[in-house]
Amino acid sequence: MTSRRTLLLAPLLACLLAVPASAREITHAMGVTDVPDAPQRIVVLTNEGTEALLAVGVTPVGAVRSWLGDPWYDHIAADMAEVTVLGEESAVNLEVLVSLEPDLILGNKQRHEAIYEQLSAIAPTVISERLRGDWKINMELYTEAAGKGEEGRAALAAFDARIAALHEALGASLEEEISIARFIAGQTRIYFKDSFSGLILDEIGFKRPAAQDKPEFAEEITKERIPEFEGDRLIYFTYETGNGEADTQAADWLADPLWQNLAVVKAGKVHEVSDAIWNTAGGIIAANLLLDDLEAIYGLASTR
The missing domain is CATH 3.40.50.1980 (Nitrogenase molybdenum iron protein domain)
Incomplete structure (x- = not known):
């Protein structure tokens, strides 16, 4: 047998x-x-x-x-x-x-x-x-x-060209400090510059709030540190796998008085985006979709 x-x-x-x-x-x-x-x-x-x-x-x-x-x-x-x-x-x-x-x-x-x-x-x-x-x-x-090395280099060059075009189109908006938050089941993280979205924002030329302006990945925080999310714009994404726990975490933090008291929240400059696009997928297709999101947030013409 x-x-x-x-x-x-x-x-x-x-x-x-x-x-x-x-x-x-x-x-x-x-x-x-x-x-x-x-x-x-x-x-x-x-x-x-x-x-x-x-x-x-x-x-x-x-x-x-x-x-x-x-x-x-x-x-x-x-x-x-x-x-x-x-x-x-x-x-x-x-x-x-x-x-x-x-x-x-x-x-x-x-x-x-x-x-x-x-x-x-x-x-x-x-x-x-x-x-x-x-x-x-x-x-x-x-x-x-x-x-497919030649094709890979061409795809990366096209992405870099989009970065350059977006940098040019944003102009004075690049003075804005972009803050990034992520909600997971039972956990909230603040994201720094050595992350997928952090690297792309840095390439474009955006500034980051002082608390997030470091060459590290991310850090889990407690609610007392919500003020560290202050910025000119706040972008957040939620890693929801289907059991509702991450959505519950997000809803709890978004309703917290400290969150509601952030100047960026009061100014209406908070943007929810896809966790897959801004963090989890981590590749060139998601990177281009992330640039699409930024163009929509700032009301810019597409650089595709």
Whole structure:
């Protein structure tokens, strides 16, 4: 009788025996890896990596599920209809991954260092260093590994051109200090400059309130620190997964007298935006949608 273990190993052995006709060396966070010149069956293990591939016309055969959505963010769902779910960024389903017989795996050291050897035994594996504000650096690595380096650089250049155009169009509005808040189940965070949205705001040229003007990621705060959200504009997003707990957290804080007493709240310059777009997705598609939001907030013409 054929054992279940044998059945699981069969696709793995096929992957190991499949030698690409030609390959390139890619230097990454875990070393140097030979990857096929034109990989056809790519799996990607980060949300921002998924967006990097989609932006250059590559649909992965497998990807980790989006942090929000079932299983994908609304803004990428149409392009991911045929993609196999590989668990989550922090809990990859290796059995399913093996069954897809990939010829390239893209991951991140922060998430996947512990399983790098296992991944490398399945297929050539390329690993980025960090998450948070490094999405551009990571996109260059992912698209180069995928054989789409030129397209990746072009997509990033187009984004940078939008940043420059938005900077120009905003003019004196860039003097405004932008404050960022996030609500999670039982928790509220204040976001700094080494975050997805924080990095983009900094690139555009926006100022940040003194309490948020530091090269760090984020910090959980208590209600006594609500005054630290003061600014010329306040942008907030809520990580609601479906049980209502994050929405409850947001409603409680938004009704608090300290929140209601903020000058920015009294001025009507508070804006609710999508958590997926402003924080969780973390890739180039979300980054462009974030710029769309800013154009709408400031009543500007589209730079698309």
